[in-house]
Amino acid sequence: MSTTLVRAEIAKFLSNPTPEVLCIRGNWGTGKTYSWNGALLDAAKNKAMTNSRYAYVSLFGVNSLVEAKQDIFHGSVDREKIGNAFDPSEVGKNYENVSTITKIGANVLDKWTGNTGVGASIVSLSIRDQLICFDDLERRGPSLQVGEVLGYISQLKEERQCKVVLLLNETQLGNRPDFDRYLEKVVDINLRFAPTALECSEIALPGTDKTSEIVKHYANRLGIDNIRIIRKIHRLVELIADKLSAYEPEVLESVAKSIVLLGWSHFAPETAPPLSYLRSKQSPWADILPVGDEVDPPDPKVQGWKAVLRKYGHDYVGPFDLVLMDGVVDGYFDQESIDIHATHLHRRTKIEAANIALRRAFERFDYSFTRQGDESVADLCDVFRKNVEYVALVWIPHVIKPLRTLGYTAEAQELIDLFFRQNEGNPLAFSMADLRDSGHELPEDVRQRCTDILQAQKPEYANAEILRRIGNSAEESFLAEKMLGVTVEEYLSIFRSHEGEALAAILRGASYGRSITNPTPTEVEIMDRAGEALRTLAAESPIFEMRARTWGLIQRLEAEETAERGE
Known part of the structure; x- marks a missing residue:
């Protein structure tokens, strides 16, 4: 059930005066408590809840009903105070209320409520006709049994006319069959809270700043539905954003994409492809090269991880990813290590921008019956000149052939000479390895110039x-x-x-x-x-x-x- 539907059901529950028990169950970190608090606060402000008092109790580490009762007593506030910061004076009012009910003096009451069952029984007399939320049942102390809690919830409803809410992380309930039998007898309304990844990311990061938008986008693509994890990932992206301020915005986008995946793997290894698996994929053909004589059938879990990475567009882990992985695990990033790889990534983004500019120039060049030759050639040459620092050799046959075919030989030669001047001293720029699969051949004069440069500058290696x-x-x-x-x-x-x-x-x-x-x-x-x-x-x-x-x-x-x- 989505966030909107759950909040609508909560609103109905709060407006109904009949004592009931509402259970909101879902996975850890999906925003159950957040959604409950939001719906409760709206109802309190709009006076759309029937109970005049409310208490929130976390059972995390609680070992007895005595402790739980004391927490209800100390945490009870008037409807108008819901959402306010803790006010110690409210506890004093609660003691005064019990003193009035029991006719016991405040000094005597204070002695009895220290840490005894008698004191808890006395103060619990004031717990009636109110709304109570129990959270973290699955993280209760070892001495507190589920049956005790559910039995007490039933008593609150039947004998004290209370409305009770139970927030559950259903993936960590232990003996599920026994629990379900107890739950069925106690709960009146049982809601499965399963927000979408997009809803969770919006809850986790309500802002519209650059890093929040990037993290929300990629968290949604991976289907991350844990608010706490999304926030932890966002913190990491903000940390590295400061270290990438000198680079192109596309560098941050690319790095953030990796960190969202790596953070998910680190913080949720039970659902995400674990970091150990990602480390094993350090080349584009990691899934092609077999390890030994593999004869066992594929592991369905591993196949699932492969599908996730394929869909995400992150088929293998590169050297920069390994640096980022260390930062995710350590909780901080080393500027020097980041700069080494970010500089290369910065250049890659520039190259991709040049490729896009040239592809668009060719779209204008190839697909028009209004633009004549001079105009089209001038446009293509202008784009080439502006991006020559990031133009790869593979573009040369694409550019030069149509120019020469149409008789623009001077313009073609100008661009060739510009390319060679731009890459003087960089023999790798003249490597013809990438041309093999492109289906295009270099003009013979260009090929010969490349060969001469490579032969002249190639050192003798062992x-x-x-x-x-x-x-x-x-x-x-x-x-x-x-x-x-x-x-x-x-x-x-x-x-x-x-x-x-x-x-x-x-x-x-x-x-x-x-x-x-x-x-x-x-x-x-x-x-x-x-x-x-x-x-x-x-x-x-x-x-x-x-x-x-x-x-x-x-x-x-x-x-x-x-x-x-x-x-």
Whole structure:
């Protein structure tokens, strides 16, 4: 039942003079207490509740009905005082009321109500004809039984003409069948409180500031329906927002998206994909590369986590995510670590903005029967010039071919020269690896200029360093050609002489071709020979085999051999 419907039912309950017991049950943190307090305050202000007195009692840690009765007595206030801060003078009025009822002097009464059952019985005489809310039953002390509480609630209704509200976290009730039997006998109105994630986020963050809006958006996408968790996540996003003030707004948006997921995983591991699972997904092909010989059927829980991440658009955890994960767990973020990754993310947002600008320019260029050539070419060239710092090589064939086809050769050459000047000293800008899957070829003169630059600036790396650099940055995949002719024995030597992250980076480089739809012959050769080396290592011990098969290169060779045999 949504927030609106529950509040409507609460309003009916409060306006009805008949003594009744209302139960509002739902998951932890969904806003049961918040919604009850809001509806109660509205009714009190509008004089739409029949009871003239009210008490709220949290049973958290309460070990006896004596304590509960004393809390009701001390917490009872007049209807007009509902929502006000605690006023000690109200407790004094409650004592005066009991003294009047019992004819016992205030000094004697004070002695009896210290901590005894006699005192609790005396003060409880004043508990009648009022509204009482019991919260946190599932967190009561170990000595207080559910049956005792429900029995007392029944007594309050039947003998004291009280209206009683019971707020329950139904996921932590323990012996549920016994509890349900008790509840059925006592409760008159039983409401299931199940607000939507959007309703919970609006309750948690009623503001319209930038960080609140971002957190609400992503919390809703993940279906987070716990108000406390949403507020904790919002605090983390506000913490990091201060550290990202020097960057583009899109950087905060991207970082906040990660923090909402990571915060959910940290604060609610029983419902969210846990952090341990997220740490296992540190590459785009983490779900493709098998671990050992996986023959067990997929775990439904893991499949569910994968579906959540896919729908959220967060298929794997990158290096920046790992830094953010540490911050979420620690409760603070290190500025230096943030800056290292935020600078890269800042550039990525600029690149994406340039890509969007060029795509829109091409929409104007391609789809018009009113704009003539000079106007369209001027627009396209202007967009290219303004964004050249963030234009990737893959755009060159898209831009240059139509210009040359239409005879605008001078403009085409100007843009080519501008691109090369802008990226002078940055050989990675001339890597042609990304063009392989784009379906477009560089003009021959541009291709030759790129090749000359790469050959002139490419340092001489050892074979292990080449694989490591490819593994750490796909942008350096052009180095793969240096591995042509390297023997299986050399791969074996490389794998045996490295450990830890250094070896992991090398193996990522060796298996880089598995992440590409159409790997080059060079990348195929690297995978073949690295796979043979790993197969040799796998034969040496079971643990070596488990480690070697993690990268999928042995399985790739086996699949090819099976296909060749026609099996």
